[in-house]
Amino acid sequence: MPHPQSEQNPSDPQTTAHDPASSGYTPAEAWIALEAARVRTAGLTDPVDEADLVRQHSPLMSPLVWDLAHIASQEEIWLLRNVGGRDPLRPEIDDLYDAFRHPRASRPQLPLLGPAEARAYAHEVRGKVLDLLDRAPGDDPLTRDAFAFGMIAQHEQQHDETMLATHQLRAGGPVIDAPDPPAAIDLPPDEVVVPAGTFTMGTSTHPWALDNERPAHEVAVAAFALDTSPVTCGAYMRFIEDGGYDDPRLWTDEGWRHRTDDGMTAPLFWQRDGREWLRRRFGVLEPVPPGEPVVHVSWYEADAFARWAGRRLPTEAEWEKAARHDPETGRSRTYPWGEEPPRAAHANLGQRHLRPAAAGAYPAGSSAYGVRQLLGDVWEWTASDFTGYPGFRAWPYREYSEVFFGPDYKVLRGGSFGTDAVACRGTFRNWDFPQRRQIFAGFRTARDAGPVARGTGAV
Known part of the structure; x- marks a missing residue:
């Protein structure tokens, strides 16, 4: 942020x-x-x-x-x-x-x-x-x-x-450590379809919700399909090998300029060693795990990948509906799994691990639609610009949110392995410049609902 x-x-x-x-x-x-x-x-x-x-x-x-x-x-x-x-x-x-x-x-x-x-x-x-x-x-x-x-x-x-x-x-060897996150035991289907309809977005009742999460309001969302897990490093490798960084047709004009000026050829901290991809993670050089959600990619990279895959990034409203809406009750949950506060079985939060868990992990944290890892692991880029909700009121100070509203910032949702539960809920909104890569950001893709197609999160 x-x-x-x-x-x-x-x-x-x-x-x-x-x-x-x-x-x-x-x-x-x-x-x-x-x-x-x-x-x-x-x-x-x-x-x-x-x-x-x-x-x-x-x-x-x-x-x-x-x-x-x-x-x-x-x-x-x-x-x-x-x-x-x-x-x-x-x-x-x-x-x-x-x-x-x-x-x-x-x-x-x-x-x-x-x-x-x-x-x-x-x-x-x-x-x-x-x-x-x-x-x-x-x-x-x-x-x-x-x-x-x-x-x-x-x-x-x-x-x-x-x-x-x-x-x-920082340069140098590791100075912090944590145990590895859990593996994925049962893999969900690649995508789920969220049917059209309205849902309640935002909150007017959570005691510690910040001003940009307020007020609660009804939003109509057309039917869409969403990856059940974030896009993996393995899927992203295929994008690289297929020339994704070399094809300007996959990139917005501004994204291509950043890709060219910054010399981007892979996610930040990745390097190639012969035929193998390595990454530097908190002072350790290690092989890139293909089944783990990709992290340290910009919005421009996420958007280019989605175009390459024949898909798109979800809007912020689509992301929140998939995360919070319960079709049986018609209500919006505080967390994807319900009202119970986040536990170790629900999500990779609070720096308990220093990496994302494997894509498909945390079945107990699934939303009502069967979407996993919506909280924790990696912040997820959305297609949406950062703006206030209808009826927004800056409080208790404008500089927290309002001064950042506009097309310069893209919304991220869901938190990462470095986000604490006190600052992570289904309504929490993050934002950053679309070129930022040092943050713990990944993404998942969506498409307009139609014939069932394969998602992009699988290795």
């Missing part, structure tokens, strides 16, 4: 997810979410030395130490000052950590807090937040259902995913 572990892992979805069937979020749940985010932040910053923390590993990303202090700065501004009415702790650094004032490429030149000072500042802020949590007024829209605290927990987890992407970009 553009603002795009340790062995004991409190960011495990089992410990941070909220049951949406309950009456609302409690201060205790908010504190659990805040602490889970902070433990994850430490797990991403403690394993590297000070030189790595202050180094810019890519002009697309901030130094890790900037993210560390920015997290604390936003927590202070929103919780201590706006909710608690406290005097500023470090007003002189507000400008340094304003993401809109300083592009990522220029942040290393700023007089940033050093690692020790950034950690001390974050610790001081968090200590004062704990004192505030139980005394925050429950009748204020900003604190009802502990919304502001949940917003900050989601903000920190979003930056944790950004820092995880920075780890993928």
Whole structure:
């Protein structure tokens, strides 16, 4: 989002997810979410030395130490000052950590807090937040259902995913690790057909939903077919071998320009070794697994693949209908599988693994239409531009969503293996420039409904 572990892992979805069937979020749940985010932040910053923390590993990303202090700065501004009415702790650094004032490429030149000072500042802020949590007024829209605290927990987890992407970009050996995700045991059919009809898109009731997820509204969707799993590395290899990167007819004009200017010939981090494809993943060079969802591809690459396959990217409304609509009840679910908070059996979330699970994994996480892996594993590019829903109201600040509305950004859905459950639900919307590849993004394809055809997710 553009603002795009340790062995004991409190960011495990089992410990941070909220049951949406309950009456609302409690201060205790908010504190659990805040602490889970902070433990994850430490797990991403403690394993590297000070030189790595202050180094810019890519002009697309901030130094890790900037993210560390920015997290604390936003927590202070929103919780201590706006909710608690406290005097500023470090007003002189507000400008340094304003993401809109300083592009990522220029942040290393700023007089940033050093690692020790950034950690001390974050610790001081968090200590004062704990004192505030139980005394925050429950009748204020900003604190009802502990919304502001949940917003900050989601903000920190979003930056944790950004820092995880920075780890993928850093040179050198591995400094973080996690067990492998589960294998796919029973493979679903390649595609399913979602019949025409209306469904409720977005939400007006989820206590921690952000402004671009609101309000709930009825959307009519024509019948379409959708891959049951994300497109795999094996399928993408066939696109490469068939000359997909060399055929301008498969690309939009802007996409072809980016492909040519950037010299793209494969997903980011891939390299060929003779007849074998290898990839670099968190400091390890390994063979590309053909049965795993492809990751680190831009919207332009996803769109070109879909054209090559004789298909297209799903619209955002199609993606959400396949993920949330229950044709038996006519209602829209919070998660593809229902209302139960995400568990390990449902989805690959929360950095419990450092790679996508095999395509077709997580049958317990299937939607009512039988579509798998709609949450977790890889963010999924959609065909849609990022815009507000009918009746959208920016709240509590325009810079979260509204300033990004328009044709420059494409919508991604579903979260990745690096997305925490607190910031991932069937209504959650992400967005980024269509040329971005460093994010944990993949895709699945769709087609207008008609004669049954083979999907593209199979190896």
